[in-house]
Amino acid sequence: MTPKTRDAATAQKDDSQLRQKEMIAAHYSRLARTHETGERSVYTFVPGNLTELIRNFDLLPVLPEINALQSAMRGKSKEYIAAAEREGHSEDVCTYVKCDVGMKRAGNVGPTGERLPDPDLLLLSYTGCFTFMKWFEILKREYDCPVTMLHVPYQGEGEITKSMRDYVVEQIKKKVIPALEKASGKKYDEDKLKEQLRRSAQAEDDLVAVLESAKHKPSPIDAYFGGVYYIGPIFTAFRGTQDAVDYYRLLRAETEEAVRAGRGPITPSGELKEEKYRLVVEGPPNWTNFRQFWEMFVDEGAVCVASTYTKVGGVYDAGFRHDPDRPLESLAEYCLGCYTNLNLPSRVEMLERYVREYQADGLLINSIKSCNSFSAGQLMILREIEERTGVPGGFVESDLVDPRYFSGANIKNRLESYFQMIEQKRQGVTA
Amino acid sequence: MTSQSIAALVESANQLYRDYDFTSVKEWKARTGGLAIGFMPIYVPRELLHAQGCLPVGVMGGGDDLEIIRGDAYYQSYICHIPRSTIELGLGGKLDCLDGMLFPAICDVIRNLSGMWKLEFPGKLSRYLDVPQDFEDDMGGVFYRAELEELSADLARRGARPYDAEALRTSIAVYNRLSALVRELYQLRRDEPWLVPTAELYCLLRAATIWPVEDAILHLETYRDLVRADASRQPMDQARVILAGSFCEQPPLGLIKTLERSGCYIVDDDFVQVHRWLVQPVSTAGDPLDALVSAFLHHAMDSPTRYCGEATKGVELVQRVAAAAAEGVLLCAPSFCDPALLDQPMAVDALEAAGVPWTAFKYAENNGQFQVIREQAGTFADSIKLWSGV
Numbered sequence: 132m133t134p135k136t137r138d139a140a141t142a143q144k145d146d147s148q149l150r151q152k153e154m155i156a157a158h159y160s161r162l163a164r165t166h167e168t169g170e171r172s173v174y175t176f177v178p179g180n181l182t183e184l185i186r187n188f189d190l191l192p193v194l195p196e197i198n199a200l201q202s203a204m205r206g207k208s209k210e211y212i213a214a215a216e217r218e219g220h221s222e223d224v225c226t227y228v229k230c231d232v233g234m235k236r237a238g239n240v241g242p243t244g245e246r247l248p249d250p251d252l253l254l255l256s257y258t259g260c261f262t263f264m265k266w267f268e269i270l271k272r273e274y275d276c277p278v279t280m281l282h283v284p285y286q287g288e289g290e291i292t293k294s295m296r297d298y299v300v301e302q303i304k305k306k307v308i309p310a311l312e313k314a315s316g317k318k319y320d321e322d323k324l325k326e327q328l329r330r331s332a333q334a335e336d337d338l339v340a341v342l343e344s345a346k347h348k349p350s351p352i353d354a355y356f357g358g359v360y361y362i363g364p365i366f367t368a369f370r371g372t373q374d375a376v377d378y379y380r381l382l383r384a385e386t387e388e389a390v391r392a393g394r395g396p397i398t399p400s401g402e403l404k405e406e407k408y409r410l411v412v413e414g415p416p417n418w419t420n421f422r423q424f425w426e427m428f429v430d431e432g433a434v435c436v437a438s439t440y441t442k443v444g445g446v447y448d449a450g451f452r453h454d455p456d457r458p459l460e461s462l463a464e465y466c467l468g469c470y471t472n473l474n475l476p477s478r479v480e481m482l483e484r485y486v487r488e489y490q491a492d493g494l495l496i497n498s499i500k501s502c503n504s505f506s507a508g509q510l511m512i513l514r515e516i517e518e519r520t521g522v523p524g525g526f527v528e529s530d531l532v533d534p535r536y537f538s539g540a541n542i543k544n545r546l547e548s549y550f551q552m553i554e555q556k557r558q559g560v561t562a
Numbered sequence: 563m564t565s566q567s568i569a570a571l572v573e574s575a576n577q578l579y580r581d582y583d584f585t586s587v588k589e590w591k592a593r594t595g596g597l598a599i600g601f602m603p604i605y606v607p608r609e610l611l612h613a614q615g616c617l618p619v620g621v622m623g624g625g626d627d628l629e630i631i632r633g634d635a636y637y638q639s640y641i642c643h644i645p646r647s648t649i650e651l652g653l654g655g656k657l658d659c660l661d662g663m664l665f666p667a668i669c670d671v672i673r674n675l676s677g678m679w680k681l682e683f684p685g686k687l688s689r690y691l692d693v694p695q696d697f698e699d700d701m702g703g704v705f706y707r708a709e710l711e712e713l714s715a716d717l718a719r720r721g722a723r724p725y726d727a728e729a730l731r732t733s734i735a736v737y738n739r740l741s742a743l744v745r746e747l748y749q750l751r752r753d754e755p756w757l758v759p760t761a762e763l764y765c766l767l768r769a770a771t772i773w774p775v776e777d778a779i780l781h782l783e784t785y786r787d788l789v790r791a792d793a794s795r796q797p798m799d800q801a802r803v804i805l806a807g808s809f810c811e812q813p814p815l816g817l818i819k820t821l822e823r824s825g826c827y828i829v830d831d832d833f834v835q836v837h838r839w840l841v842q843p844v845s846t847a848g849d850p851l852d853a854l855v856s857a858f859l860h861h862a863m864d865s866p867t868r869y870c871g872e873a874t875k876g877v878e879l880v881q882r883v884a885a886a887a888a889e890g891v892l893l894c895a896p897s898f899c900d901p902a903l904l905d906q907p908m909a910v911d912a913l914e915a916a917g918v919p920w921t922a923f924k925y926a927e928n929n930g931q932f933q934v935i936r937e938q939a940g941t942f943a944d945s946i947k948l949w950s951g952v
Contacts, residue, residue, distance in 0.1 A: 219910050221903040223640070223924075228904070257695060257869075261670045264695065265866070265904035268875055272908065280695060280869055284705065285667070287676055287690025294708035298694075301701045474690070475677025500640045503900060504670040507645065508678050510636050515681060528638065 147382040163245030171251040179258025179466035183327040183371035188315035199230040201242035203418035203532035226533040252314040258283040259471030279310040299463035325455040327371035337379035345436040349406035351389030353396040355435030356425040366444035407432030414497040417529035437485035442470035525549035575769035597661040605839040613733040614722040620771025626814040642898040644811035662687025695869040730850035738843040755827035767834040801943035807895035807902040820932040825943035866901035876912020893922035
């Protein structure tokens with residue numbers, strides 16, 4: 132196959148994609164101007180983020196994971212990671228953390244090229260990832276600001292118990308809200324929070340409609356590579372805002388139009404005209420070579436119809452909605468329900484459901500070297516799904532933001548072999 | 563005679579913890595009819611298991627004795643070794659004698675292993691033991707008590723004796739005795755490290771995770787009395803070091819011996835912390851479950867697996883250096899161990915600020931070659947003896 136030549140200028144984008152790009156750029160720009168505006172910021176994490184609550188106090192959220200992946204997409208992560216490793220951070224550990232440390236050393240410059248503010252509060256939402264705790268212990272030494280821990284118990288038994296929910300609610304009431312009040316100088320406003328949560332639920336309805344549109348054939352969306360754009364606003368700074376409501380309404384309308392027109396997803400190479408393979412994908416994407424990775428799928432006519440990565444910031448398609456009538460309980464349930472906070476059997480059940488409901492041809496796992504929360508157990512997940520559904524599993528390895536662990540030729544070879552396997556299985560079935 | 567007795571006791575402990583058929587556990591079950599419950603590092607409330615008539619059994623990987631065949635098919639190369647040897651033990655039927663497994667909240671790998679265990683061994687009790695990272699009685703304490711109550715109920719459903727407060731009080735007293743003995747041995751090693759070689763102490767501590775607690779107490783008392791009486795153990799010119807970072811996946815015994823032979827007295831370490839996790843005796847007054855909860859919240863060891871809160875990371879290690887009159891620190895972490903390795907830069911900063919010499923290396927539980935580490939540790943010990951205080 133002759134490699135296609137593409138460049139960024141030719142990449143086709145939906146209106147919604149442009150809209151979300153503007154929203155995120157405006158947010159970073161607002162962050163960069165805090166020294167002029169006096170606005171204050173809270174660093175926190177995507178899984179179990181309390182965006183509505185943070186914004187209830189007119190504080191601005193900053194997500195270090197997002198900064199790290201943005202750094203990778205801008206080609207900066209390699210030098211940032213190297214800087215952290217020179218300081219003694221092990222080559223074995225999470226590259227998001229090292230990228231963040233290196234970014235701080237380089238002046239904490241965000242994706243728009245402007246300096247991000249130091250945090251007024253580190254809100255450690257300890258949800259579904261052990262490294263989060265260490266990460267903010269490391270950042271605590273970097274910044275002269277308070278740290279508040281919200282410990283979200285793991286769903287070890289596959290359910291949310293009353294004691295788990297009560298524990299999280301009590302921490303929100305007694306620790307998180309007072310810390311936010313102190314950081315902002317403002318009082319907690321529950322009526323405002325209810326309004327925010329109402330808007331959250333509205334946006335969540337539309338997001339689910341978008342994600343579930345992939346059940347159509349052809350799928351109008353790519354729920355992994357495209358999916359990371361779709362989840363951007365709701366996973367980061369915008370949940371509970373009117374901007375998010377408007378964005379998801381626009382995205383849903385575009386998607387419904389694509390379904391009516393029988394169009395495939397928009398990819399970096401334009402619309403995918405022929406859907407040859409429908410895949411469910413487990414694991415985060417690689418960010419250093421995001422577009423190259425996506426194009427390996429596009430070249431083969433493969434569409435990702437469902438993914439677990441797009442559930443790290445909430446499992447809305449499983450029915451969860453923020454509930455304005457139970458504001459703090461609802462926030463607690465949100466935190467408890469994020470994908471990486473589910474136990475292995477629950478993750479397997481979710482993937483099995485995706486394979487069946489989305490009529491997938493296979494499960495592909497992108498196993499990330501530096502993310503044990505996702506990766507430990509994935510080989511077993513692969514075998515379980517193969518046994519339960521009969522679809523073939525594929526397995527590739529890369530990293531989040533460390534380019535040293537992205538071997539394009541190796542991944543492409545594996546993907547090509549995997550698609551051949553699916554093809555052979557099809558022929559076997561039809562023979 | 564004393565030396566021979568010590569050697570025999572240590573060897574029996576060595577044989578016991580490296581018996582991956584868990585013969586002694588099978589014998590205990592045949593004798594008592596009780597449930598045997600495996601647990602992984604670092605800490606589980608063994609008092610509760612004991613009070614309900616169960617035998618807590620430490621499952622701390624396969625060391626360097628176990629050939630990994632199926633375990634490697636469960637884990638990518640960039641994941642630490644202990645989960646693959648643990649699953650190897652399970653798949654090989656070695657853990658069939660266990661009626662359940664507890665997976666304490668250490669890191670994401672052990673956390674996910676708890677779910678893998680549920681899928682692979684659906685007939686067995688398999689519980690992730692979540693522990694609070696909030697240490698307030700009315701928040702983390704309430705949550706942790708509920709976790710313990712659920713564990714207790716789970717054990718009873720599997721055939722253990724139902725929860726009984728008086729029985730728990732008695733068990734707390736027994737484990738307090740064990741912890742006090744272990745602390746006494748650690749103190750003895752700090753005071754006179756030539757009396758308590760770490761390779762010996764380590765074998766006893768490992769075996770003490772498998773022996774019934776009453777037997778463990780007897781064996782440790784015997785060891786303490788024997789080493790105190792052994793006049794052949796005389797001081798040598800070794801560097802006093804703390805070994806930090808080996809709290810989950812345990813190093814092979816050969817590595818510990820190598821460090822001692824390279825010129826180090828290990829005067830404090832992170833091995834087999836379950837015996838020392840609670841740094842004070844647990845109260846035997848009042849509600850015993852509340853006492854266990856309170857001890858966990860307020861009197862637990864500092865650990866990379868425990869949120870440091872307002873404390874400054876690394877300070878506790880520097881304090882341990884002072885308490886043990888150590889001359890240096892060996893940062894000795896398993897490869898790919900998130901808690902240990904993510905902590906390491908903070909530990910290094912604190913050590914350097916305090917002027918404490920350190921060196922770092924990694925291992926896996928199945929390492930068989932120690933020459934490089936021997937040279938590194940030997941050079942480190944030499945540098946301390948030659949240059950410290952100059």
